[in-house]
Amino acid sequence: MSLDGGWLRIGFIPLSDAAALLVAVDKGFTAEEGIDVELVREVSWSNVRDKLNIGLFDAAHLLAPVAIASSLGLGHVKVPIVAPFGLGVNGNAITVSPSLYAAISAAADGDILDPMVSARALARVVASRKARGEDPLTFGMTFPFSTHNYHLRFWMAAGGVDPDEDVRLVVLPPPYMVQSLGSRHVDGFCVGAPWNSVAVDLGIGVILHFVSEILARAAEKVLAVRASWAGENPDALRRLVRAHRRAAAFVEDVANRDEVAALLSAPNRIGVASDVIRRTLDGHMKVAPDGSTRASDRYIMIGRRSAARPDPAQAAWLYAQMVRWGQAPLSAELLATAKAVFRPDLYDNALEPEPGNPPGEPADGIGAFAGPAFDPNDIAGHLAAWPVRR
Amino acid sequence: MSTKTHSPLQIVIVDDSPIRAAILEGGLREAGYTNVLRIEATADLLARISAVDPDVILIDLENPSRDVLEQMFQVSRVVKRPIAMFVDQSDAASIQASVDAGVSAYIVDGLKKERIKSILDLCISRFNAFSRLQNELEQTKSALEDRKIIDRAKGILMKRKNLSEEQAYDLLRRTAMNENKKIAEIAQSVVTASEMFK
Numbered sequence: 176m177s178l179d180g181g182w183l184r185i186g187f188i189p190l191s192d193a194a195a196l197l198v199a200v201d202k203g204f205t206a207e208e209g210i211d212v213e214l215v216r217e218v219s220w221s222n223v224r225d226k227l228n229i230g231l232f233d234a235a236h237l238l239a240p241v242a243i244a245s246s247l248g249l250g251h252v253k254v255p256i257v258a259p260f261g262l263g264v265n266g267n268a269i270t271v272s273p274s275l276y277a278a279i280s281a282a283a284d285g286d287i288l289d290p291m292v293s294a295r296a297l298a299r300v301v302a303s304r305k306a307r308g309e310d311p312l313t314f315g316m317t318f319p320f321s322t323h324n325y326h327l328r329f330w331m332a333a334g335g336v337d338p339d340e341d342v343r344l345v346v347l348p349p350p351y352m353v354q355s356l357g358s359r360h361v362d363g364f365c366v367g368a369p370w371n372s373v374a375v376d377l378g379i380g381v382i383l384h385f386v387s388e389i390l391a392r393a394a395e396k397v398l399a400v401r402a403s404w405a406g407e408n409p410d411a412l413r414r415l416v417r418a419h420r421r422a423a424a425f426v427e428d429v430a431n432r433d434e435v436a437a438l439l440s441a442p443n444r445i446g447v448a449s450d451v452i453r454r455t456l457d458g459h460m461k462v463a464p465d466g467s468t469r470a471s472d473r474y475i476m477i478g479r480r481s482a483a484r485p486d487p488a489q490a491a492w493l494y495a496q497m498v499r500w501g502q503a504p505l506s507a508e509l510l511a512t513a514k515a516v517f518r519p520d521l522y523d524n525a526l527e528p529e530p531g532n533p534p535g536e537p538a539d540g541i542g543a544f545a546g547p548a549f550d551p552n553d554i555a556g557h558l559a560a561w562p563v564r565r
Numbered sequence: 566m567s568t569k570t571h572s573p574l575q576i577v578i579v580d581d582s583p584i585r586a587a588i589l590e591g592g593l594r595e596a597g598y599t600n601v602l603r604i605e606a607t608a609d610l611l612a613r614i615s616a617v618d619p620d621v622i623l624i625d626l627e628n629p630s631r632d633v634l635e636q637m638f639q640v641s642r643v644v645k646r647p648i649a650m651f652v653d654q655s656d657a658a659s660i661q662a663s664v665d666a667g668v669s670a671y672i673v674d675g676l677k678k679e680r681i682k683s684i685l686d687l688c689i690s691r692f693n694a695f696s697r698l699q700n701e702l703e704q705t706k707s708a709l710e711d712r713k714i715i716d717r718a719k720g721i722l723m724k725r726k727n728l729s730e731e732q733a734y735d736l737l738r739r740t741a742m743n744e745n746k747k748i749a750e751i752a753q754s755v756v757t758a759s760e761m762f763k
Contacts, residue, residue: 219631221669229660250638252660318632345611346636348629360609 181411182211186223187236189216189445190349191368191455192263192396194435194477196236197445199422201438208414216443219348220318227399228254233408234415236262237399240493243513244320246402247494249503257405258397259412259521260419264482266395266455266475267326267386268371271363272356273464275300275312276381290389290544294334301341315347315355315364322395323365325496326386332563333545338500339565356380367395368455368475369447376451378464385460387473391542392482392532394489394517405521416525423478432456481532485517488540491551499558501565510554575600576684577619579610581628585695589623592691598684606630611637621681622671623688626664634671659685666692711749718752721759 185200187193199205200212217223220238224245227235242256271279280287282296282303301312316323328338338344347355349370355361357379365386374380386393398419405412426435432453440449454460458474461467476482494513497503523529532540539548546560558564576598580586586603593601604613610633614622624631659682663669666689672681715737722733737755741748 218627218629221631221635222626225660225664225669229664231664250635319636319638346633348632350629 181408182213183233183411183415184213184215184231185234185236186215186217186226186232188218188220188223188349189447190236190396191439191445191452191475192266192477193236193445194426194439194456195260195262195419195423195483196398197439198426198435199418201444202422202425204418204421204425205415208418210411210414210418220321224251227256227401228252230401230404233404234398234400236396238318238321239394239397239489240320240322240325240497241318242397242399243490243493243516244497244502246512246516247497247503247509249497250319255402256399256516257402257518257521258399258485258516259405259518259525260398260416261394261483261485261517262396262398262419262477264392264394264476264480265385265387265390265473266367267323267365267393268368268382268460268474269327269330269363269365269384269386269389270356270371270374270380271383272359272379273381275362276383276463279383287383288388290330290384291333293383294330294332294336296334297331298335298341301336305341311342312362313343313345313360315345315352315361315366317349317352317366318346319502320497322386322393322493323367325493325500326389326393327365328500329496329543330384330389332561335563337563353377353379369445369451372451372454372460373447375461375464381464382460382462382469385469385471385474387471389544391473391537392486392489392540394486394493397485397517405518412521413525416522420478420483420526423483426456426477427479429457480536481529484522484529484531485519486532486540487514487517487519488549488551490514490517491554492541492549492557495549495554495557498554499561499564505554505558514551573600574598574620574680574684575617576602576621576623577614577617578603579606579614579622579624579628579630579634581606582625582695585625585692588695589688589691592687593684596683596687606633620673620676621684623684624669624671625692626667626669631669637671662689666690667696668692711747711752714749714756715752718755721755725759 185196187196200214205212220241223235223237224241226232228245242258244250246255278300279293279296282299283292285292287293314327316327331338336342349366352364352366352370353374356364356374371382375382425431436449436453436456439445439452440447445452455475458472459468459470462469490513491510494510498505503509541549543549549557576593578586578589578601590601590603602617606628610630622634624634663685668688670681670685670688718737719730719733722728722736723730737748737751741751
């Protein structure tokens with residue numbers, strides 16, 4: 176077999192949604208496509224972004240909003256990025272300390288599993304803390320341009336909590352997230368798998384919501400390459416996408432779960448116990464230290480229900496959150512640039528084209544628990560629906 | 566204006582390697598930057614940085630807390646003065662050099678680029694010097710370990726096969742050559758096998 180697809184260096188962060196990339200390489204799917212891959216495990220999104228931007232990486236497992244921010248030049252150097260493949264839809268969860276969970280439960284006027292009920296209850300908890308002169312609650316998330324930041328904000332703001340005024344949101348690296356909850360530096364956090372489960376297993380956190388309960392479809396990580404690289408290496412890109420599609424299907428096949436979980440748990444991959452990874456891939460989660468569980472067939476999607484096909488509506492939604500929270504100005508040009516980061520054409524180009532989202536998926540492609548349907552061409556309309564914004 | 570540009574810069578180093586941080590701090594002090602403070606990356610890093618209110622922050626790239634610093638770009642009440650990453654869009658080589666060396670610099674918005682450039686250059690050279698030192702140390706260490714294991718294997722062969730020291734070494738060397746392996750590797754197999762036969 177000739178390696179005519181070339182030699183690629185690809186960066187990743189140890190998270191469950193790197194599964195398609197890690198399986199593509201470790202199961203030899205990339206090698207069968209003639210691509211030789213060196214995987215580089217990274218410690219921060221800033222490193223992944225910078226190394227991709229300056230060309231030390233050819234491709235990367237990247238937060239979807241970082242790909243957009245980089246293309247728009249927000250917060251950093253402007254380097255156009257494209258995403259030919261979606262590494263995961265959903266997968267995040269909001270975890271709170273047992274004491275905050277108790278406070279929210281006590282303030283709830285309905286089923287706490289309903290995100291609107293929990294968000295309104297949070298608003299009451301926040302108000303009574305303020306009345307008592309207590310410090311505001313602190314929530315951890317992973318990066319300013321992260322889905323975790325936007326998911327937390329979207330949820331709490333729907334209940335009337337202003338994420339900038341009423342609580343503190345702080346960036347914490349995922350491995351520190353759990354210990355920060357234990358040491359009470361934060362009262363809750365939004366993070367990806369497997370860290371919510373790790374907090375629950377340690378008895379210091381309760382999973383309040385799967386983000387799939389807040390947004391039915393939320394693009395999470397993408398396979399990112401520089402737009403210039405995509406232009407210069409169309410053949411390697413096609414091979415890379417093909418290997419990823421094969422890997423995503425392999426991950427989704429329940430018969431392969433034990434093998435996949437074992438592979439991902441290796442110390443040089445995710446480095447977390449394989450049963451914890453298996454639970455997240457199965458979407459069958461222990462949600463509280465008492466052992467109670469909750470299952471969702473939408474918890475994390477690696478390729479099924481067209482999850483791997485980049486959807487520009489998702490890019491538009493993420494851009495809308497950047498505008499809502501004052502990270503980006505609103506303009507038709509920036510919206511168009513953001514949408515163009517997600518490239519279903521490059522995905523379709525690698526194999527036979529896939530139609531759009533299958534039946535049963537939300538009509539607007541997002542399926543938010545609150546507010547009107549999302550129109551990717553009307554960001555101003557989306558923002559007008561929300562009183563809490565910058 | 567001139568008094569402001571010449572006020573001493575408050576520099577913060579975030580580095581989990583105390584030795585490297587000390588090397589960097591020493592370099593900065595030699596260059597006349599005396600307001601240098603080392604902060605360890607812990608959960609309340611941002612609050613502690615905010616309390617110091619530095620002009621320049623230097624962080625090693627192996628530090629997961631780099632993402633925490635990115636929050637300082639955002640206008641928020643957590644941060645007094647917005648901080649930007651030191652990047653000169655026109656100077657790709659300097660970004661490359663700093664990433665290669667494994668260090669990154671963040672500066673207060675509005676600080677003159679020329680002022681920070683010399684600090685970053687100093688960081689890069691100290692970080693590179695540190696990795697060279699570390700490599701040398703590791704090579705020395707592994708050479709020492711090799712010698713120890715070869716000595717043990719020689720001892721085993723001398724006793725079991727009734728060889729002289731020279732003959733024992735010669736046997737190790739020839740076997741290594743035949744098997745296309747390092748002498749230390751063959752010595753290790755001899756030691757392991759001998760443990761198993763105990």
